[in-house]
Amino acid sequence: MPDERESEQNTKRITSLLSISHDKDVDGLNAAAIVWRYAKTKGLDFKAILTDYGSFEQIFSMIGNQRDTLIVITDLGMDDAIIEMVQAGLERAISQGCRIVWLDHHQWHDRSIKMVLSLGNKPVLKVNHDFCASEIAHKVLMPRDEVCTELARIAHDTDFNLREIEAATALTDAVSVIRFGAIDRKEDVTDALYVLLEKLAESGMDGVWDKNTHRFKDTLLDKRVDNYRKEKTKKMRKALAGHHDQIIHGKLVRIVEIPSGLTSTDMGTYASDSGILSSIDPELRVADLLLSLSQGGMLGFRRGSDGVLCNAAAKLFNGGGHPYAAGGEYGLYEDFSAVCDDIFLTLTKNNSWVSEN
Numbered sequence: 613m614p615d616e617r618e619s620e621q622n623t624k625r626i627t628s629l630l631s632i633s634h635d636k637d638v639d640g641l642n643a644a645a646i647v648w649r650y651a652k653t654k655g656l657d658f659k660a661i662l663t664d665y666g667s668f669e670q671i672f673s674m675i676g677n678q679r680d681t682l683i684v685i686t687d688l689g690m691d692d693a694i695i696e697m698v699q700a701g702l703e704r705a706i707s708q709g710c711r712i713v714w715l716d717h718h719q720w721h722d723r724s725i726k727m728v729l730s731l732g733n734k735p736v737l738k739v740n741h742d743f744c745a746s747e748i749a750h751k752v753l754m755p756r757d758e759v760c761t762e763l764a765r766i767a768h769d770t771d772f773n774l775r776e777i778e779a780a781t782a783l784t785d786a787v788s789v790i791r792f793g794a795i796d797r798k799e800d801v802t803d804a805l806y807v808l809l810e811k812l813a814e815s816g817m818d819g820v821w822d823k824n825t826h827r828f829k830d831t832l833l834d835k836r837v838d839n840y841r842k843e844k845t846k847k848m849r850k851a852l853a854g855h856h857d858q859i860i861h862g863k864l865v866r867i868v869e870i871p872s873g874l875t876s877t878d879m880g881t882y883a884s885d886s887g888i889l890s891s892i893d894p895e896l897r898v899a900d901l902l903l904s905l906s907q908g909g910m911l912g913f914r915r916g917s918d919g920v921l922c923n924a925a926a927k928l929f930n931g932g933g934h935p936y937a938a939g940g941e942y943g944l945y946e947d948f949s950a951v952c953d954d955i956f957l958t959l960t961k962n963n964s965w966v967s968e969n
């Protein structure tokens with residue numbers, strides 16, 4: 613087929629690989645490490661950029677300067693607001709002998725999918741919501757590599773919030789502490805994460821994590837993670853101690869305020885641990901419905917028993933989600949107690965969030 617010959621000619625000079633991945637979490641980092649291992653097996657020079665959604669303009673105009681490069685984008689969806697700009701950058705790169713591989717698990721619009729697939733040099737686009745991005749990178753690029761298998765497993769544990777693997781939870785905290793530290797000091801996040809990325813790409817978790825001592829091999833990093841966790845725990849304990857409880861339609865409903873620097877996932881996981889609760893107050897049991905209110909007025913919903921529908925509760929606050937976890941909005945507030953009374957009243961007036969079983 614003439615088509616294939618042409619594309620082979622256009623891409624046969626590929627000498628380097630540019631990885632662009634999400635800087636926010638372990639999934640983005642491990643996906644980049646898997647791509648790095650792929651580059652090594654193909655003998656391609658490797659460069660990585662870890663980034664976030666606000667920086668697409670800068671990234672994709674830089675992509676337009678690439679030549680003879682395989683560009684692999686992972687754990688990032690399309691920013692539909694600047695799709696023309698993204699397209700222009702990609703088209704320029706392709707006209708200079710580049711090829712595009714885009715592997716992701718976020719929500720994509722048809723228009724964005726069509727745009728990527730219409731590019732030259734046989735673009736590869738895999739979007740699958742059932743896996744995290746590292747798992748997709750593993751399957752597509754390095755299915756038989758054991759280190760990549762492990763990197764994908766670690767990413768899955770944190771991206772799906774399973775928290776079954778100690779090293780995965782530790783790596784999640786390490787990424788947060790390095791990332792927040794770089795942002796605070798106005799340093800480049802990719803530079804700050806590069807050492808960790810390089811070790812993960814070289815030898816997987818073995819490169820960074822000591823299985824026997826359950827600690828990071830880098831003692832400074834280990835200390836930073838330790839401190840970060842202690843701070844986090846202190847803040848969460850304090851927040852949990854200030855909880856407001858009420859029994860509504862036979863269910864224990866609890867509202868807590870999320871301290872700054874923490875996510876509703878942090879808070880939800882912490883507040884559903886019965887051991888932690890009884891250490892604060894022996895009488896404190898896991899709530900059937902937990903609402904966490906952020907400083908900005910956003911509400912996170914988590915359930916502690918099956919008889920509650922978080923999505924239905926969130927719907928009463930302009931939100932939605934799953935029966936087991938959902939999100940909504942209260943709005944800006946000053947008096948936490950007044951907010952609690954108001955929320956309790958709304959949940960009392962409506963029982964759609966209580967399921968039959």
Ligand SMILES: [Mn+2]
Binds near residue numbers: 639640687744771
């Ligand atoms: Mn992800």
